[in-house]
Each structure stands twice: as C-alpha cells, then as structure tokens.
Amino acid sequence: MHADILVLPGDGIGPEVTAAAVAVLRTVAARYGHRFSFTEKLIGGAAIDASGEPLPPDTLAAASNADAILLGAVGGPKWSDPKAQVRPEQGLLALRKALGLYANLRPVKPHAAALGASPIKPHLLQGVDLVVVRELTGGIYFGQKQRSADVASDLCEYSVGEIRRVVRHACRLALQRSGRVTSVDKANVLETSRLWREVATQVARDEFPDVTLEHQLVDSMAMHLLARPRAFDVIVTENMFGDILTDEASMLAGSLGLLPSASLGSSGALTHCPIDSACAAGRPAMDGRAGVSASPHSGAKDGGERVMGLYEPIHGSAPDIAGQGIANPYATILSAALLLRHSLGLEAEARCIEQAVSAALDAGHLTADLAAGGPAIGTQAATAAVIAQLQLPCQVAELRD
Amino acid sequence: MHADILVLPGDGIGPEVTAAAVAVLRTVAARYGHRFSFTEKLIGGAAIDASGEPLPPDTLAAASNADAILLGAVGGPKWSDPKAQVRPEQGLLALRKALGLYANLRPVKPHAAALGASPIKPHLLQGVDLVVVRELTGGIYFGQKQRSADVASDLCEYSVGEIRRVVRHACRLALQRSGRVTSVDKANVLETSRLWREVATQVARDEFPDVTLEHQLVDSMAMHLLARPRAFDVIVTENMFGDILTDEASMLAGSLGLLPSASLGSSGALTHCPIDSACAAGRPAMDGRAGVSASPHSGAKDGGERVMGLYEPIHGSAPDIAGQGIANPYATILSAALLLRHSLGLEAEARCIEQAVSAALDAGHLTADLAAGGPAIGTQAATAAVIAQLQLPCQVAELRD
Ligand SMILES: CC(C)[C@H](C(=O)O)[C@@H](O)C(=O)O
Ligand SMILES: CC(C)[C@H](C(=O)O)[C@@H](O)C(=O)O
Numbered sequence: 001m002h003a004d005i006l007v008l009p010g011d012g013i014g015p016e017v018t019a020a021a022v023a024v025l026r027t028v029a030a031r032y033g034h035r036f037s038f039t040e041k042l043i044g045g046a047a048i049d050a051s052g053e054p055l056p057p058d059t060l061a062a063a064s065n066a067d068a069i070l071l072g073a074v075g076g077p078k079w080s081d082p083k084a085q086v087r088p089e090q091g092l093l094a095l096r097k098a099l100g101l102y103a104n105l106r107p108v109k110p111h112a113a114a115l116g117a118s119p120i121k122p123h124l125l126q127g128v129d130l131v132v133v134r135e136l137t138g139g140i141y142f143g144q145k146q147r148s149a150d151v152a153s154d155l156c157e158y159s160v161g162e163i164r165r166v167v168r169h170a171c172r173l174a175l176q177r178s179g180r181v182t183s184v185d186k187a188n189v190l191e192t193s194r195l196w197r198e199v200a201t202q203v204a205r206d207e208f209p210d211v212t213l214e215h216q217l218v219d220s221m222a223m224h225l226l227a228r229p230r231a232f233d234v235i236v237t238e239n240m241f242g243d244i245l246t247d248e249a250s251m252l253a254g255s256l257g258l259l260p261s262a263s264l265g266s267s268g269a270l271t272h273c274p275i276d277s278a279c280a281a282g283r284p285a286m287d288g289r290a291g292v293s294a295s296p297h298s299g300a301k302d303g304g305e306r307v308m309g310l311y312e313p314i315h316g317s318a319p320d321i322a323g324q325g326i327a328n329p330y331a332t333i334l335s336a337a338l339l340l341r342h343s344l345g346l347e348a349e350a351r352c353i354e355q356a357v358s359a360a361l362d363a364g365h366l367t368a369d370l371a372a373g374g375p376a377i378g379t380q381a382a383t384a385a386v387i388a389q390l391q392l393p394c395q396v397a398e399l400r401d
Numbered sequence: 402m403h404a405d406i407l408v409l410p411g412d413g414i415g416p417e418v419t420a421a422a423v424a425v426l427r428t429v430a431a432r433y434g435h436r437f438s439f440t441e442k443l444i445g446g447a448a449i450d451a452s453g454e455p456l457p458p459d460t461l462a463a464a465s466n467a468d469a470i471l472l473g474a475v476g477g478p479k480w481s482d483p484k485a486q487v488r489p490e491q492g493l494l495a496l497r498k499a500l501g502l503y504a505n506l507r508p509v510k511p512h513a514a515a516l517g518a519s520p521i522k523p524h525l526l527q528g529v530d531l532v533v534v535r536e537l538t539g540g541i542y543f544g545q546k547q548r549s550a551d552v553a554s555d556l557c558e559y560s561v562g563e564i565r566r567v568v569r570h571a572c573r574l575a576l577q578r579s580g581r582v583t584s585v586d587k588a589n590v591l592e593t594s595r596l597w598r599e600v601a602t603q604v605a606r607d608e609f610p611d612v613t614l615e616h617q618l619v620d621s622m623a624m625h626l627l628a629r630p631r632a633f634d635v636i637v638t639e640n641m642f643g644d645i646l647t648d649e650a651s652m653l654a655g656s657l658g659l660l661p662s663a664s665l666g667s668s669g670a671l672t673h674c675p676i677d678s679a680c681a682a683g684r685p686a687m688d689g690r691a692g693v694s695a696s697p698h699s700g701a702k703d704g705g706e707r708v709m710g711l712y713e714p715i716h717g718s719a720p721d722i723a724g725q726g727i728a729n730p731y732a733t734i735l736s737a738a739l740l741l742r743h744s745l746g747l748e749a750e751a752r753c754i755e756q757a758v759s760a761a762l763d764a765g766h767l768t769a770d771l772a773a774g775g776p777a778i779g780t781q782a783a784t785a786a787v788i789a790q791l792q793l794p795c796q797v798a799e800l801r802d
Contacts, residue, residue, distance in 0.1 A: 075589060082588055082595045089589045119525050119627045140541070140557060145592040150561050152596035156541060157554040186641070187483055188476060188490045191546035194483040195553035220717075222649040223657065226520045226627070240587075244645055248623035256624065316621075 002035040003344050006066035008059065011045040011079075011088060012317025013327035014072020020329030020383040021070055021336040024356075027387050028340070028349050039066070043095065044074025044088035044317075054091030060098055068343035069310040070336060073317035097137050099308045100265035102162070103169040104134040105338070106246045106314055107260070113361035114254030116372045120226065128229045128252055131177075133170040134242025136263055138162045139192070141239045158192045158238065163199040169264075170236035171208040177233050180212045184221045184237035184245065196238060218245070225249055246314060255369040256315040257328030260335035262342050263310040309343035311335040325378045328367035330357055333386055351396040356389035403436040404745050407467035409460065412446040412480075412489060413718025414728035415473020421730030421784040422471055422737040425757075428791050429741070429750050440467070444496065445475025445489035445718075455492030461499060469744035470711040471737060474718035498538050500709045501666035503563070504570040505535040506739070507647045507715055508661070514762035515655030517773040521627065529630045529653055532578075534571040535643025537664055539563045540593070542640045559593045559639065564600040570665075571637035572609040578634050581613045585622045585638035585646065597639060619646070626650055647715060656770040657716040658729030661736035663743050664711040710744035712736040726779045729768035731758055734787055752797040757790035 007022060009015035022038055029036045041059040048054050054074070063069055074088040095101075110118065110125045118125060135158075143155030167183065174181045183200040185193035197215055204213035216224065218241045224231065225245060229252050237245060250256045313331030321327055334357055341350035361370075365385040368376040377385075408423060410416035423439055430437045442460040449455050455475070464470055475489040496502075511519065511526045519526060536559075544556030568584065575582045584601040586594035598616055605614035617625065619642045625632065626646065630653050638646060651657045714732030722728055735758055742751035762771075766786040769777040778786075 080589065082598050087589060093590070119522055120520050121522055124520050141590055143554070147592050147596065151558060152592040153544070153556055153558040154591045154593050155554055155556055157552060159552045161551075186644075188481065188488060189494070189542055190555045191548050191553045192555050195548065197483050219644045219648040222623070222645045223652055226649070226652045241645075243587075243620045244623045244642075247620040248627070248649060251624055251627045 001344065001346070002037070003067040004065070005036050005038050005339070006062050006069045007038050007040045008043040008063075008069060008071040009040065009046070010043050010072040010074040010092075010317060011076050012073055012319045012322040014044075014074070014317055016072075016322070016325065016327050016379050017313060017329045017332035018070055018072040020379055021332040023383055024333050024353060024386055024390070025070075025336050025340075027390050028353065031390060032346075032349055034346070034349075043071070043091045045076055045079045047091055048079060048086055048088060052086070054086055054088050055094045055098075059091075060095065063095060063099060063310075068339045070332070070339060071310055071312040072332065073313065073315065075317050076319040076322075078319075093141060095310070096263060097142060099310065100137060101263035101308060101310055102135060102137045103166050103264045104132075104136040104242065105173075105262045105264065105342075106132040106134060106242075106249070108132070108246075108249045108253050110253045111258065111358060111361050113364070113366065114258055114370050117254035117370045119251055120229075124227075124229060125252060126230075130229065130232045130249070131173060131234050132242055132246045132249060133166060133173065133234060133236045134246060135162065135166045135236075135238045136242075137239075137265070139239035156190070156192050156240075158195060160195065160199055163196050164203055167200045167203045167236055168207065170234050171204060171211045171213075174211050174234040175208070179210055180214070180233040182214050182216055182221075182232050182235045184216050184218050184235060184241055186218050186241075187215070188217060192238070200236070221245060222248060225252075250314060255328065257313070257331050257367060257369045258334070259314045259331050260338050261312055261314050262335070262338040263312070264342060265308045307343070309339065311339040311343075325380065326368055326376070327379050328369050329379050329383050330361070330367070330386075333357055333383070348394075348396045352390060352394035353386070355394060355396065356386045359389045360385040402745065402747070403438070404468040405466070406437050406439050406740070407463050407470045408439050408441045409444045409464075409470060409472040410441065410447070411444050411473040411475040411493075411718060412477050413474055413720045413723040415445075415475070415718055417473075417723070417726065417728045417780050418714060418730045418733035419471055419473040421780055422733040424784055425734050425754060425787055425791070426471075426737050426741075428788050429754065432791060433747075433750055435747070435750075444472070444492045446477055446480045448492055449480060449487055449489060453487070455487055455489050456495045456499075460492075461496065464496060464500060464711075469740045471733075471740060472711055472713040473733065474714065474716065476718050477720040477723075479720075494542060496711070497664060498543060500711065501538060502664035502709060502711055503536060503538045504567050504665045505533075505537040505643065506574075506663045506665065506743075507533040507535060507643075507650070509533070509647075509650045509654050511654045512659065512759060512762050514765070514767065515659060515771050518655035518771045520652055521630075525628075525630060526653060527631075531630065531633045531650070532574060532635050533643055533647045533650060534567060534574065534635060534637045535647060536563065536567045536637075536639045537643075538640075538666070540640035557591070557593050557641075559596060561596065561600055564597050565604055568601045568604045568637055569608065571635050572605060572612045572614075575612050575635040576609070580611055581615070581634040583615050583617055583622075583633050583636045585617050585619050585636060585642055587619050587642075588616070589618060593639070601637070622646060623649060626653075651715060656729065658714075658732050658768060658770045659735070660715045660732050661739050662713055662715050663736070663739040664713070665743060666709045708744070710740065712740040712744075726781060727769055727777070728780050729770050730780050730784050731762075731768070731787075734758055734784070749795075749797045753791060753795035754787070756795060756797065757787045760790045761786035 009018045140156035143157045187193040187197045337350040337353035340346040410419045541557035544558045588594040588598045738751040738754035741747040
C-alpha cells in the first residue's frame with residue numbers, strides 16, 4: 001500500500017525519537033512491500049522559533065491531508081515563561097482540536113524486561129493489560145480562559161455529544177477485549193462529572209448490553225490503579241483526569257519511555273443530541289478497530305468520512321537529555337505500530353513491530369530509563385536492535401501471507 | 402487545658418472511627434490532666450436523612466464555636482443518585498468553605514509495618530516523609546456550576562490572595578522541615594496554573610529566601626511521586642490536583658487507613674491584593690506550627706483572629722464495610738493527634754499518640770487493609786492497642802514535664 005505520513009518532530013528529543021520510528025517504518029515498508037512517503041513539518045517551540053506560531057498554517061494543511069501523523073513531543077524551558085503569549089503546547093492542542101482527535105488511546109502492558117524499572121512490586125504487574133481512553137478535545141483544556149490582575153479562570157465544559165462519542169469508543173474497544181469499562185469522574189463534586197456519569201450509564205445500557213460498566217471517582221482511581229492494576233481493562237475518562245492517570249499508569253510499565261499513544265478522531269461533525277432526547281445511536285463515527293486485524297485502510301480517501309490519527313509517545317520533550325543520543329525511542333516506535341494498526345489497517349505489520357520491540361527488550365537492549373542503573377544503550381543502538389529483529393521472520397506477518 | 406471538641410461522625414464507617422479517636426482523646430485527657438468536652442452533630446448523608454440538609458444550621462453553629470472539629474467521613478451509595486438535589490459531600494464542602502479551611506495538610510510517612518500493604522517497592526519508601534498542602538476552599542470545587550439539557554460546566558477560579566496564603570502556609574511549614582517546596586500545577590495548559598506559578602514564585606522569592614521552590618506539572622508529578630518519593634518534602638497544590646495526588650500518595654503509606662489530615666484556616670477575611678501591587682506580606686493569617694512544640698493554644702478565644710481546624714482521615718465512608726467493626730481507626734486516631742498539635746498546641750500529647758500508633762503497628766496490630774491477607778483485627782482491638790500503649794510512659798511527654 002501507499003501512504004503519506006506526516007512527521008512532526010517538535011522539540012527536545014522529538015527529532016531523535018521520530019527519526020528512530022521513521023527508520024523502523026522504512027524497514028517495514030521495504031520488507032512487506034509498502035510505499036510510505038514521509039513529509040516533515042514544524043510544530044511547537046521549533047515552529048515558534050521559525051515563524052512565531054506554534055501551529056503554522058502549512059503544518060495544519062499537511063496534517064489534514066496526510067494519511068497519518070507521527071509526532072515527537074513539544075515544549076521546553078526556552079518557551080515556558082508563564083507570561084509568554086505563545087507556547088509550544090498550544091500547537092499540539094490546536095492540532096488535536098482542529099483534527100477532531102477526541103479519543104486518545106494509551107495502552108499499558110508492562111514488559112517483563114522493564115519490571116526492574118517500575119516502582120511497583122512485580123507480582124502486582126503480572127497480567128496487567130489496560131488501555132486508557134482519554135477524551136482529548138474537550139474539558140478544561142479547551143474551555144474559556146480569563147485573566148485579570150487578581151483572578152484567573154479556566155472553564156471546564158462537556159456536552160452530551162462529546163461524552164457520548166468517547167464512551168462509545170471505549171465500549172467498542174472493550175467488546176474486542178474483556179468487555180469491561182471503568183469510567184472515571186468526580187461526580188460527587190463536579191457538574192461535568194455528573195453529566196459524564198449519566199451519559200456513560202445511558203450509552204452502556206442502551207447501546208452496549210454486553211459491556212460491564214463501572215464508575216470510579218478519580219481520587220480513588222489514583223489509588224486502585226496502583227493497588228490492583230490487573231482489575232482494569234478499558235478505562236475511559238475526561239481530558240485532565242486522563243492526563244494525570246496515564247502518567248501515573250506509565251509507572252506500571254516501568255518507564256514513560258515505553259508508552260505509545262494514538263489520538264483518533266473523525267472529520268465528521270459532532271452531532272448535537274441532548275441527553276434526554278430519543279436521538280438514534282447513529283452510525284458510529286469510528287469503528288474502534290484497535291486489535292482487529294482484518295480492517296480496511298481507514299485513512300482511505302474514498303469520499304467517506306475520514307478517520308484521522310495522530311501518534312505520539314506519551315512522554316514529553318525531555319529537554320535535559322535532548323541532542324545527546326540517549327533518548328528511549330521505543331515509545332515512538334510503538335506509536336508507529338499503532339499508526340499502522342489504526343490509520344493504515346496494517347495489523348500484521350503493527351504486531352511485527354511490537355514483537356520486535358519486545359524481543360529487543362528481552363535481549364537486554366535497555367536505554368538508561370530502563371536499565372535501573374545498569375549498563376545502558378543509546379537511541380541509535382535501540383533502534384538498530386528493533387530493525388535487526390524486523391529482519392528476522394515475523395510469525396504474524398508470515399501467517400497472513 | 403479545657404477544650405470543646407465537636408465530633409462529626411458522618412456516614413458509613415465514620416461513627417466507628419470517630420468513636421475510636423474520641424476514646425483515645427479521653428485517655429490522653431485523663432493521663433495528662435486535660436478536660437476535653439465532646440459534642441456530636443450530624444453532617445452528610447446522616448444529616449440529610451434527619452433534616453434534609455447536608456450541613457444543618459446547628460452543626461455549622463457548633464463548628465464555628467468549637468475549639469476543634471473531628472470528622473469521620475461523608476457519603477455513600479444511598480445518597481449518590483447523580484440527579485439528587487442534595488448530596489452528603491456538599492455538607493463537607495460547605496463546612497470547609499464557611500470556616501475558611503484553606504490549607505489541607507496531608508502528611509505521608511510510611512510505617513515499616515505497612516510496607517507489606519504498599520504496592521510500591523520497599524526500598525523506594527525508606528526515608529519518605531512528605532506533606533501535601535492542598536488548597537481546600539477554591540478552584541473547580543467552588544466555581545460556578547451550570548447545567549442545561551446538553552451541556553454541563555464547572556468553573557475553576559483562583560485569586561492571587563487564595564494562592565498566596567496557601568503557598569505561604571507551605572513555605573512556613575517547609576522552614577520547619579527541609580526548606581524544600583514543590584509547587585504542582587498545569588501551567589502549560591491552564592490560566593489558573595500560570596497565575597499559581599507566578600504567585601508561588603513571587604511569594605518564595607520575596608518572603609521566603611531560605612525556601613527552595615521547584616515547580617512540577619501535575620502529570621509528571623503523578624509519576625515522580627511514585628518513582629522518587631524521597632525527593633519531596635512539602636508539596637503545595639490546588640484543590641483538585643491535591644485530591645488526586647494525595648490519594649495516590651496514600652499508596653506510599655500502604656493504606657488510606659493510615660493517613661490523617663488537618664484542614665486549617667482562619668476566621669480572618671482574605672485580603673485582596675493583585676499580583677503586581679506592592680502590598681505588604683502582612684501578618685501571616687496562620688503560623689503553620691506543624692512540628693513546633695512550644696506553641697500556644699491556637700484556638701484560644703482571646704479576641705484575636707481565630708485559627709480554625711478540622712481533622713479527618715483522608716479515607717472515605719467505606720459503606721461496604723460499615724457497621725462490621727472492621728474499619729481501620731488509625732487514620733482518625735492520627736487525625737486526633739493533629740488536632741492536639743495544630744488546634745490545641747499540645748505537641749507532646751500529639752507525639753505520644755503518634756508513638757502509640759507506631760508501637761501498635763510494630764506489635765502487629767493490623768486491620769484487614771494492612772494485613773495483606775494475614776490475620777487481621779477489628780476497630781476495637783486496634784483502638785485498645787493504642788490505648789494500652791498510651792498507658793505506658795511516653796518519653797516525649799515526660800521530657801516536657
Ligand atoms: C504537552 C501537554 C499539553 C500534553 C497534555 O497535557 O495533553 C501532554 O502532557 C500529553 O499528555 O499529551
Ligand atoms: C468527599 C469529597 C468531597 C472529598 C474531596 O474531594 O475533597 C474527599 O475526596 C477528600 O479528599 O476529602
């Protein structure tokens with residue numbers, strides 16, 4: 001297949017880790033007969049430096065036209081004066097919003113080789129396999145902000161439609177897994193959370209009779225996630241809570257440096273539908289195909305509604321280690337696997353990358369964040385280890401052919 | 402000394418754990434020659450059942466007049482229909498607001514006997530000794546809430562004065578400890594967090610030259626708290642972030658059932674003072690006396706500004722185990738120690754209680770939440786173990802006399 005992939009390296013270690021993932025994607029293309037073309041554009045601090053804007057118009061245009069987007073990370077001390085008028089993060093937030101990337105999938109499945117790096121006791125981690133579905137285009141991130149000399153404010157707002165589509169996404173995903181969804185809110189205090197809980201309850205009851213839905217308060221969840229991580233499968237929550245809980249959950253996996261993410265959305269408009277109206281469930285805007293292997297190319301320019309996908313590691317730009325060649329590239333490489341799965345429908349190739357990363361970790365190719373003080377390798381050596389694994393036969397791909 | 406203590410048992414296990422703490426306070430009074438009188442009032446679900454209101458006027462009046470308040474917990478499934486007009490939590494929130502209890506201190510110091518119950522690897526916990534100072538009367542908890550058929554919203558608002566007083570409190574506390582303060586915000590996204598960061602920076606620079614202030618983003622902090630808990634001493638943050646991070650931090654201590662809290666404030670009005678004005682630091686509304694032993698009775702009715710204090714375990718009402726006599730009373734007993742320290746200036750007695758709880762834990766008196774599957778004792782046996790320890794000589798108190 002042919003696909004246009006937009007690469008947005010961003011700031012700090014962003015260029016290093018995206019280069020690693022592109023090298024892996026080129027290897028996959030060569031080995032399995034695909035043609036991926038890569039275009040690079042600026043975002044974040046790098047874009048501010050070049051043009052004054054964190055999301056220049058040509059970056060947004062390229063993003064809208066690409067089959068999928070691979071992003072590094074944005075931000076850094078250079079641009080973080082609290083009084084600055086433009087900030088790198090605005091570029092990423094504006095891109096998520098403009099492309100309607102409302103469902104941010106953050107899978108957490110601890111790898112044996114990384115148990116040493118996790119602060120959590122190993123016996124609690126056995127069998128942990130969860131996905132956080134974080135709402136990504138609403139809530140306090142995008143509500144009105146105000147500032148006077150004496151007072152600042154941020155508005156947290158959610159509509160029924162915004163909640164419904166992301167809960168549906170989580171429920172569809174759950175049907176491909178264990179069928180369990182944990183919805184996280186703060187319904188004992190927040191009005192938005194009460195609406196969230198009502199809508200989640202309604203969606204599960206009316207549209208997903210086979211899904212078991214439970215509710216957790218965000219404060220308890222911050223505890224349960226550590227005390228009994230195996231108890232969770234699909235976790236769905238609003239933007240801010242998802243931001244905090246996924247960084248916390250990353251500690252289950254030992255390092256942020258192992259966690260990829262997929263931000264999915266659709267170019268279709270959000271249908272307006274009050275909670276108590278009888279409006280139909282309608283055609284799902286997305287098919288939540290995570291884990292399904294035989295799905296067609298979802299970014300297809302076939303005149304239908306387009307599924308958009310942006311893929312990025314959940315770690316930040318790590319300015320303290322930028323340019324030293326020591327950043328862990330695995331999370332970005334695993335994000336490239338999610339790109340193949342969710343945007344290009346190449347499930348087998350995605351699994352081959354995931355197996356190659358696992359094998360590299362098993363073989364002890366550990367970057368500093370994973371080595372727990374032991375000998376560590378750099379970005380290029382880790383990337384080379386994955387590429388070497390990809391040269392070996394990959395059972396999943398062979399099976400398909 | 403004589404002190405009027407208001408007891409608000411609340412819901413679920415609240416009555417069981419406050420009864421335990423009252424028994425301990427009576428023991429301390431008898432042994433060290435104090436006269437504590439206890440009045441009990443309703444709050445939360447119990448108050449809704451009795452009067453339709455979660456904070457009845459006579460409860461509020463009693464709270465305003467008491468020297469200190471000991472609270473159990475509020476809430477439970479009986480009252481948590483998302484469409485309910487009154488909720489138990491409103492009672493607690495209204496009380497915090499009415500009494501101006503803006504600084505919620507949540508100390509976390511893992512006890513050796515509880516390391517088995519913690520999901521965190523034991524070597525990371527050695528030497529952990531931190532206090533979260535959570536802002537408790539502002540932010541998204543108290544901003545305007547709106548709801549229409551299609552949209553809900555919560556406003557997060559902070560003024561310079563609100564931020565300043567709680568940061569000052571944290572800095573004063575730090576001066577009695579290691580001198581380090583970590584301020585947690587989400588300044589790369591939220592306007593309130595940018596104001597928070599500016600004010601925190603200004604307060605530390607202008608008023609506390611001996612305090613070392615660092616800033617962390619809340620998502621990173623959720624990680625660092627687990628990966629390197631020893632690195633933190635005093636952590637100051639806004640209401641919602643504090644709610645989440647302290648429940649997370651409770652896992653360092655093995656169980657929520659060991660964590661007390663003090664909610665401190667002052668009857669004085671908040672002075673209005675824009676960030677860029679040259680208004681003086683002024684007389685601190687509170688002296689942040691945690692850890693100082695020779696301080697006077699702060700609840701004194703001496704005509705000066707009154708320091709208010711409410712003490713409660715950070716756990717909830719645990720309706721699933723209510724009435725079974727198995728709830729862990731240690732967090733509430735330790736909250737009573739904080740009451741003696743912060744509201745009554747009885748530092749020595751506070752330490753004697755803390756030592757008695759430690760000794761009871763050392764001797765293996767573990768409730769189910771701490772026993773990690775081993776044999777467990779109930780609420781009364783745990784309370785009796787603490788009281789038995791309090792009959793023995795307590796070095797701290799002997800030293801003082
Ligand atoms: C960089 C920042 C704006 C972003 C967020 O808060 O969403 C990041 O923390 C993330 O989780 O993707
Ligand atoms: C009961 C609830 C309103 C409360 C809060 O969120 O503040 C509780 O979780 C706490 O932490 O004291």
